Amino acid sequence: MSSPANALYEIILAAYTSTKYVNYLAVSGLTMLIADYLHTLPDEIRLMWPAAFSLPKVLFFVVRYYALLHGVFSMTYSLPTNPTADYCSSAFVRVALSTKLTIIASEGSFELAIHQLWKLTKAPPAILLIRVYAFAGRDKALLAFIIIQFIVSDSPF
Numbered sequence: 001m002s003s004p005a006n007a008l009y010e011i012i013l014a015a016y017t018s019t020k021y022v023n024y025l026a027v028s029g030l031t032m033l034i035a036d037y038l039h040t041l042p043d044e045i046r047l048m049w050p051a052a053f054s055l056p057k058v059l060f061f062v063v064r065y066y067a068l069l070h071g072v073f074s075m076t077y078s079l080p081t082n083p084t085a086d087y088c089s090s091a092f093v094r095v096a097l098s099t100k101l102t103i104i105a106s107e108g109s110f111e112l113a114i115h116q117l118w119k120l121t122k123a124p125p126a127i128l129l130i131r132v133y134a135f136a137g138r139d140k141a142l143l144a145f146i147i148i149q150f151i152v153s154d155s156p157f
Contacts, residue, residue: 026071026075027075029071030071030075033068033071034068037064037068044064048060055130056130056134066101066102067102069098070098070099070101070102073094073095074099076091077091077092077095129146133146
C-alpha cells in the first residue's frame with residue numbers, strides 16, 4: 001500500500017506530465033498554423049486582397065486571423081507558473097469560449113456547433129455552405145440539395 005503522501009505525489013506528477021504534453025501539442029499546433037499562414041500568404045494576397053468585398057471574403061479573414069488570436073489565447077492559458085484561482089477560472093472561460101467560436105466560425109460542420117450557431121443567429125453556418133457551393137462550381141442543383149439537407153438533418157426542429 002502506498003501512503004497518502006505518495007498517492008498525492010503520483011497524482012501531481014501525472015497532472016504535471018499531462019499538462020506538459022498538452023503544452024507541447026499547443027505549441028506544435030500553433031507552429032503548424034503559423035507555417036500554414038506563411039505558406040498560403042502569397043495566395044491570400046493574390047486572390048483575396050483584390051477580391052470584391054463579400055460575405056465569403058469577410059468570413060475568410062475572420063476565420064484566418066481569429067485562429068491566430070485563438071492560438072495566443074490558448075498559449076497564454078498555461079504560461080503563468082503560479083496563477084490564482086480567479087486567473088485560472090477566467091483564462092479557462094476565455095479559452096473555452098474562444099474554442100467554441102473558432103469551431104463555429106471555421107467549420108460549422110460539427111453537429112453541436114451547427115445547433116448552437118442556429119440558436120444564436122437563426123442562420124446556418126455560412127462558411128461551410130458557401131465553401132461547398134463554391135467547390136461545386138456554383139451548381140444550383142447542389143445548392144438546393146445542400147439547403148434541403150441542412151434543413152432536414154441539421155435544423156433544431
